[in-house]
Amino acid sequence: MTRQQLFDTILEKRSFLCVGLDTDITKIPPHLLKEENPVVEFNRQIIEATAEFCVAYKPNTAFYESMGVKGWQNLQETMNLVPENIFTIADAKRGDIGNTSAMYARAFFNKEESGFDFDSVTVAPYMGVDSVSPFLGFDNKWVILLALTSNEGGKDFQFSELKSEEKLFEKVVKTAHTWGSPEQIMFVVGATRASELSDFRKIAPDNFLLVPGVGAQGGSLQEVAQFGMNDKCGLLVNSSRAIIYASKGEDFAEKAREEAKKLRDEMDILLDKYL
Template identity: 60%
Template sequence: MTKADITAQIKCKRTFLCVGLDTVIEKIPVHLQKEKDAVFQFNKQIVDATAKYCVAYKPNTAFYESEGLEGWKNLEKTINYIKTNYPQHLVIADAKRGDIGNTSKRYAKAFFEKLNADAITVAPYMGFDSVEPFLGFDNKWVILLGLTSNSGSEDFQQLNLKTGHSLFETVVQKATTWAASDQLMFVTGATKPDMIRKIRAIAPDYFFLVPGVGAQGGDLDAVAKAGLNKEIGLLVNASRSILYASSGEDFATAAAEEALRLQKQMEMLLAKHQLI
């Protein structure tokens, strides 16, 4: 999927919502838990209910790996279901991988070829040769961690370097020399709009994947103000607030309502910033 495709989808559907599929078996409604592939059955209904209101899905691999083989099967089935039924949605494997070159190459194979995801989140600590192998695929995306939404982002990301710039600014700046905005995006946590503004100044043309709206408390208006660019440039993720909007049999309807609520808010913001 190209950058123009993503922007076109956002404008057409008037939403830059990404739905995070961080599905936890214990939180699935009881009536579904008996199914052998309960997590997939749940995801399928969530996807069908929310597809109209979002442009991307983001399964986080931790929630599948923690269920062992069964979990990996559910991840495969979920991605396959989305790619087959909703081919215009971007599928982001939120995997936060990164290793030496010959190893990152294997991760790229795992996520881009075996699982057929469109994008993968990558951790920057190991530098260029740990990121490069993910960049060799047509129409596939690397989403590099810039500034994350958690409190631990203060431990290293926000430290100042000798140059006067913070580590996260340096990561983003250096990475813009590794790949253009048609292959690379950045994770920029919703809980820190002031810093999103700084990252936007460094990377004006790049898309940002913004987690932390919803359960983590990020403010969508502030994120939009700080992060929107002329091609939209934002994918804002919500996971728990949508997946677990209801714990009853009406979970899919409740998820759709929450996704619709966010879509409406995003439509308003796109209009306000004269992007639609």
């Protein structure tokens, strides 16, 4: 999917919502456990209920890998259920030396070989340019590079002050600009405070930002839109648990739909106000 196509989808759906498919078999409604494949059945109903209100789905691969081969099969079946016009993110946080990162790129982008045809994959920056560049060789596919993460440990290194008078995450963003264009690279930005987001926009004015910090992880959608939006929207705001676990009852899909619609309705207003 191109940047323009993603923007068109956002305008059409009046939404920049990404739904995180972080499906944990110990947290899904108990009545689903009698299904032949509870995880896929849960995801199927979540996708059917929320597809109208979101522009992206983001399974975190860890939730699937924890179930071994079966989990990998579940991820495969889940991705086959996502409608075609919805952007897909493999939240895998991969990164390795060049020839090995090329294998990861094939794992997520090369359907013939791996069965997966994601639009994008999250990548960790620690190993530098050759850990990222193999992913950029695929047309209309995206790297979503970890820049500023919202977890406690994010502060351990990402905010390290460099002698070059910048923080490490700023160096990551500036360096990534030399690797690929805003048509190829997005950034993970766990910043939800106004000042952090406006500062981030100064160094990445054109890139889409994937913002994980709304919903169960806290964060104000209004501030994200006010300080993070650019002229192509430039935002994908993720919500996982607040949507997919909105109810543990038989009405989980209906409640997920309500939560997704609520966020879409807010986003509709914010698009009017800040785009």
